[in-house]
Amino acid sequence: MEIVKKNGPISGEEIASRLSLSRATLRPHLAVLTMSGILHARPRVGYFYAGKTQETLISETLKKIKVRDFKSRPAVIKEATSVYDALVALFLEDVGTLYVVEEGSILLGVVSRKDFLKCTMGGADLQKMPVGIIMTRMPNIITTTLDETIVEVSHKIMEYEVDSLPVVRETAGEKLEVVGRVTKTNLARVLVALGGRE
Numbered sequence: 001m002e003i004v005k006k007n008g009p010i011s012g013e014e015i016a017s018r019l020s021l022s023r024a025t026l027r028p029h030l031a032v033l034t035m036s037g038i039l040h041a042r043p044r045v046g047y048f049y050a051g052k053t054q055e056t057l058i059s060e061t062l063k064k065i066k067v068r069d070f071k072s073r074p075a076v077i078k079e080a081t082s083v084y085d086a087l088v089a090l091f092l093e094d095v096g097t098l099y100v101v102e103e104g105s106i107l108l109g110v111v112s113r114k115d116f117l118k119c120t121m122g123g124a125d126l127q128k129m130p131v132g133i134i135m136t137r138m139p140n141i142i143t144t145t146l147d148e149t150i151v152e153v154s155h156k157i158m159e160y161e162v163d164s165l166p167v168v169r170e171t172a173g174e175k176l177e178v179v180g181r182v183t184k185t186n187l188a189r190v191l192v193a194l195g196g197r198e
């Protein structure tokens, strides 16, 4: 890369001789560098540096990682579920947010730890109160889709200051069917995998 950066356009033979290597040994290396967009090759001209910075390469890699690749399973309850039973589900499912759905997994609302705290601080009868009363309701739910990139979904989580986003698919009746969940933990897991720790 350094040789091409300084001397490009430069032929494969010339690069090989500067490195005291044969053209054949160098060929697969040059192929990787051109395929990854770091170098460009032009017939009869030679190799030249494509000017891609490490930042551009990182952002191109991130744009290829879609919600469908790292989403997790959603934890869902019904609107009529009592706040008490919803809290039990929160513990059993070991999540911080539950999605409230109707028949066909259609998204109606979201209920999170803070909603439960508010409700308990208000002294409500948790066995009697349905979760539908305390949830954040559609159309105020921020959602994502299977084809959004990790960058887009992270931006939404930051901008709206929420811990999770339901992954949805639009139905024929223009409703939103819940097909997954993206949390901050999912994002951290991708980072760890990219860092080679998983």
Ligand code: ADP
Pocket: 096, 097, 110, 111, 112, 113, 114, 115, 135, 136, 140, 141, 142, 143, 161, 162, 163, 164, 165, 166
């Ligand atoms: P926690 O309550 O654990 O801090 P959040 O910060 O995600 O979790 O939730 C804060 C508030 O935002 C709650 O009232 C919750 O109902 C609401 N909320 C959570 N997720 C979403 C979402 N994706 N879209 C809209 N509102 C949400």
